[in-house]
Amino acid sequence: MTDLHEHLFRREAGRIVATLTRIFGVENLALAEDVVQDAFCRALEVWPFRGVPENPSAWLMATAKHRALDVLRRECTARTLAPELGRWLESEERLSPAVEELFRAEAIKDDQLRMMFSCCHPRLPEAAQVGLMLHILCGFSVDEVAAAFVSTHAGVEKRLTRAKKVLAESGRLFEIADAADFATRLPAVNRALYLLFNEGYHGASPESAVRVELCREALRLTALLFEHPLGSTPATYALAALMCLHAARLPARLDAAGHLSVLADQDRSRWDPQLMAEGQRLLERSAAGPQLTEYHVEAAIAAVHASASRVDDTNWAQIVSLYDTLMTIRPSPVVALNRAIAVAQRDGPERGLEEIGAIADSHRLATYPFYHAALGELELRRGRSEAAREHFRAALGLARNSMERQFLEQRMEAQVIVRR
């Protein structure tokens, strides 16, 4: 008996729904989801008795294909399906080969891209785009999406229903064959993938397993994108590079006791060498043109960290200058904060605190626990433990999950030890 590949059903759900939606039309997403469910039920009925098939993905896909043919035959007269299906539905001789063609491996890859681009419809807010991708393409249930975004079931359901409605109203899936349309929407797709990854990397979900999964899914979808001729752009390569270089650090983000560990304290021998090498390779590929995106700069920052085997070997001057560049491309209070922290590393805590004090929109950081934690760290480093304590207390009050809380409590304890 073969073992099941981890998250097999979730992943296959995304692939199959994307292909079926191409067949049934975007307004029949629910029908596609039903057919997938049917195919999965069939697997659950058969596999326990006959064992897991040699190629479970192919088995599920083939089963879904047969179900899809059944549905098409049954709905022959109904015009609810995609209009372009009309000509195949005229005769059985045309139907089967046409559906076979749609289930070719290459076609299935393209279907996932079509769905990815469709999810990033300009009428949808970014959060809805990411949620929709996670739900449709990654097979996350409403509850799993809610867990990822630390939201309620009802809230996510509402957002997804609204998003699916926009998708249905768009009338058709995004056509990836049109190079101009592709290029126009690509930045939104890159952005959504970036947000998906960040939700995993920095997000508030208390379950680290959930967050690792989000990072992995973002990487998988990004790879799908840059493997396509139109998607293999410098920006997408840079995005993939930054994901790999950050994901490489995931194993060290939790220390032996399962506590969150800051970059400076991480056991760098636990960084994933394979992902680091892959990130470097992608970063080199991303340098093929004049275009410099925020992904390039963020990947470059991650690469500087990756190249230092000890935190003291970090080239902070280079990191500060990269943050300067990032501030011109995509300025934000969080970027400014990270820049200030790098300045503190280079020039000492006083200079760092000055930089933090000079952040233009610093009020937007007021609810960000790591803003207060950064202030606390820098105050601590210049020996003002009372001020540091206040900042840590503020940070603790804003912690979004038990892991962050534990981490901040630890920093407060460390501070008490310094005082003694």
Next chain:
Amino acid sequence: MSEFIYLYRSTNEASRAAMGSPEQMQKSMQTWMAWMQQLADQGHIKNPGHPLERAGKLVKGKQRTITDGPYAESKDIIGGYTLIEAKDLAEAVELSKGCPILEGGGVVEVRPVLKTGM
């Protein structure tokens, strides 16, 4: 050792509801496989049996009336069967308690295979 048949019975609705999300599906599948594997490892599986299609025909009475399944009269549909070897009915029943179909509100019917004494 005696032989028993496990008949797995469940309603369409119950089995669908038990599936839920793809990730839950995966868990159900893993539980099923693990349960079957455990029975096999302990030497209780004489024949893993077969899953059955949900649809079918009913042929009834002297008139040979033919009706379509799924069967309106019976709430439970037999989804499959397994031939089990166990010491006695009590053991066969005990072993059936691990069947994941029970989690979804389904039923395992444990029936001794009649010994013909030949």
